[in-house]
Amino acid sequence: MPATPRQPPTVPDVVPLTRNTTDCVRVLSRLIAAGARFTESPRGYYCYTPDVCVVLPRTYTSSSSQIIHFHGLRIGSWDSTAKGTVEHFKLLTLMYEDPKRLLVVPLGGKVYDLDQRYGSADGFIALMERIHALTGESCSDLILSAHSAGYRPVTGILQSRATPVQMRRICLYDALYSSGTINPLNRWLADPKHSCYNIAPMSSSTYAASTQVKHPRYKLETDTHGQDHWGLVSQYWRQFTDG
Helix, strand or coil: CCHHHHHHHCCCCCCCCCCCCCCHHHHHHHHHHHCEEEEECCCCEEECCCCCCEEEEECCCCCEEEEEECCCCCCCCCCCHHHHHHHHCHHHHHHHHHHHCCEEECCCCCCHHHHHHCCCCCCCCCCCHHHHHCCCCCCCEEEEEEEEEHHHHHHHHHHHHCCCCCEEEEEEEEECHHHHHHHHHHHCCCCEEEEEECCCCCCCCCHHHCCCCCCEEEEEEEECCCCCCCHHHHHHHHHHCCC
16 A cells, blocks of 8 residues: 655745745744744744744735834743743734734843843844844834833833834833833934834823823823733734834
């Protein structure tokens, strides 16, 4: 009895890739070559290394936006790796609903780890270089996103003036705690290509600082739609990243 022919693998070997290879598979191949592990779903690939997690929709195209998201943390109650952050806060579902973009979530850890790693010119440049080394993608349209304690690296990045020219939007989810962020944010918003979206409930400690930003390309939301602090990302993700 003849042997049943083997089905071709869903993911091709790292080489060779043809000119007909989709952008998604090309980036996935690069990630695998760099040592990333991944899980597959009908809607895309969930790739992770110890320091970053990359959510890669099947329909990703290189001309699309990239999102770097710094997420707030519940210390001690869950896996604080980048993979744990994505799984705990349901970011995978959000990104598969956003089928063109690539999402990168840097390593979590304790609250102060994020700004120590990334909240400086050198740290942010190193992160961008790491993403390029893993994916092979040169980002031409970057959205920087932060939830809760994720504001700390965003503040450091703005204060260092290390923002790359392709960073066009900042999305904040109950994350503008410090008045020290306001002047750097206003300065960054002076560029007509830049915009910022922010959700700050009136009952939150972020509300006072959030109301001090005055700019036509700054949009402040205060309605939580019944979500608590940890549910605001899922509530406003599409509105902020697509707005």
